[in-house]
Amino acid sequence: MSGLLSLCDVTVRFGGLVAVNKVTIDVHEGTIHSLIGPNGAGKTTIINTVTGVYSPTEGSVFFGGLPLAGVNPDRICRRGLTRTFQNTELFGEMSVADNIRVGLHGVEEYGLPAASVRSWSCRAAERRIDGRVEELLEAVKLSDQRHIEARALPLAKMRKLELARALASKPKMLLLDEPAAGLRASEIDDMNLMLRMLRDQLRISILLVDHVMPVVMGVSDKITVMNFGQKIAEGTPKEVQANPEVIAAYLGA
Known part of the structure; x- marks a missing residue:
């Protein structure tokens, strides 16, 4: 166990189906x-x-040296591990800014009594939330889209909005x-720049699928x-591209 996130001989079974088999x-x-x-x-x-x-049916998962077995998803998020999904999971009728704001209320908590009377702590927290929303809109280049309903965005901008909402919880690691998926060539270049920015400037680790x-x-x-639930290769991009087993199973000749 040497990583920020470590899977140690993890096996996941669904009845007789072995979906993941002793993966480290x-x-x-x-x-x-x-x-x-x-x-x-x-x-x-x-x-x-x-x-x-x-x-996991067998094996262990650790994040920051702490085991994740039996920890609820919301508490895993609070530990600094946040994810996005294959299909965009935005609140379509809410604005771009409000989609991000939803994620921030889990970070800036002030309770129902404070909210009901608009206490000083509530107003201060809302000001911090507003400032953080603007920072995240700027980071993903959606500042000029802040008032648009999320469902009206093109796919590439929906993907960016999902990233911004995931960043709202101040993660140490993103699981993307x-x-x-579905992006055009120019949009892929933009996504690459975004992912490098998250790693190099914000110092966020990423597990990317x-x-x-x-x-x-x-x-x-x-x-x-x-492949078939097992790890068949690991290495740098050049090493993986040259691996005969990877070529046969996935990349193709």
Whole structure:
């Protein structure tokens, strides 16, 4: 166990189906670590296990040296581990700014009694929330879209808004499940810049799951390759691209 996030011989079974089989992964602080593999390889199962949706049948998961077994998803988020989803999960009828604001109320808590009387602590917290919303809008380049309903955004901007909302909880690590799915080439370049900014400027570690190879190969410090629930390779992008077993299972000749 040497990473900020460590999976140690993790197995996840659903009845007779072994979705993940004795997988060990260390995601180190300040890095982008990608998890790739064909559909059904077990990638999203790993993310769901890390974030408390599933419990490992065998093995252990640690974040910041603390075990995650039995910890509820909301408490995992409070520890600094936040995720996004394959499908955009925004509040469509709410504005872009309010989608981010929702995430911040879990950080700036002031309680129902304070809110009901608009106490000093409540007003101070709301001012901090407003300031943080503006910072996050600026970070993902959505400042000019703040009042637009989230459902009116094009897909690429929806992806950015999901990132901003995930950042609202001030995470140490982001688990991103296919953030580049459906993006065009120019939008992929923009996503790469965004992910590097999160790592290099905000110092946020990332576990990235994606099928879009220009993203995976363009931003990853390390890549783990899954197939049929097992880890078949791990290394730098160049090492993975040259691995015959990875070529046969996933990347193709």
